[in-house]
Amino acid sequence: MDMPSAKAGGFFNTMATLNYPFVYRAFELAAGNITDSLEVNLKKGSDLVGKMEFHIRKAGIDDAESIAKVHIGSWRTTYKGIVADDILDKLNVQSRTERWESILGNQSEDYRIFVAENQFKQVIGFLDGGMNREKAYDYDAEMYAFYLVEHVQKQGIGREMVKSLAEELQSMGFKSMIVWVLKDNPAKVFYEKLGGVYVDTKYLEGLQLDEVAYGWKDVGTLTKKTTR
Numbered sequence: 001m002d003m004p005s006a007k008a009g010g011f012f013n014t015m016a017t018l019n020y021p022f023v024y025r026a027f028e029l030a031a032g033n034i035t036d037s038l039e040v041n042l043k044k045g046s047d048l049v050g051k052m053e054f055h056i057r058k059a060g061i062d063d064a065e066s067i068a069k070v071h072i073g074s075w076r077t078t079y080k081g082i083v084a085d086d087i088l089d090k091l092n093v094q095s096r097t098e099r100w101e102s103i104l105g106n107q108s109e110d111y112r113i114f115v116a117e118n119q120f121k122q123v124i125g126f127l128d129g130g131m132n133r134e135k136a137y138d139y140d141a142e143m144y145a146f147y148l149v150e151h152v153q154k155q156g157i158g159r160e161m162v163k164s165l166a167e168e169l170q171s172m173g174f175k176s177m178i179v180w181v182l183k184d185n186p187a188k189v190f191y192e193k194l195g196g197v198y199v200d201t202k203y204l205e206g207l208q209l210d211e212v213a214y215g216w217k218d219v220g221t222l223t224k225k226t227t228r
Helices: 011-017 061-078 085-089 093-105 157-171 188-193 219-223
Strands: 054-058 111-118 123-131 141-148 177-182 197-204 209-216
Touching (some): 061 141, 123 157, 141 157, 209 219
Antiparallel strands (some): 123 141
16 A cells, blocks of 8 residues: 555565565555456355345455455556556466465564455455554554455445454554545545545655545544444
């Protein structure tokens, strides 16, 4: 979701050599989409209409491939027409799976990651966060990435995922939270609806795009009971 200072043309090389989550910024944050071309056999149709069942849990290393597929699918659909095609075309499920295996196998004490699964035990979204990496902003925690499969959006799943992360961050002693998202990403409205307040805008040279930050001074406001 955030790179300290991505160089043009070297974005994914930078991601490959640095330790997550200190690599990318929340321009990756999005309620993203996924495509069948990624061979994620998500069951669609009447079984999922109007009665989506889901479960949110902490992720483990066995979730690496599923997370990678949701991750890449989200980038290729959510950021189509926003991020340069040559960057999107270079995304690779195998390499991203290996990266997530490394992340999930070496989690720090101040890092948490959750996945949401449907009634068929298929991962339909993921979200992670931890200590804020930007000390210039008066928020002690940060949401790093958030993606949710398109056909299960607007059913309250995203809100429950954010609630799960907020509760975990609060239990870890964090008081506030910030999130970064591409300015052109329509999913930023989701954070506004959750009460996120505009904090700042930055320019990402590597992507040649602006990202905006939203913040919550009291992360506890995100732990309140939600309705589906």
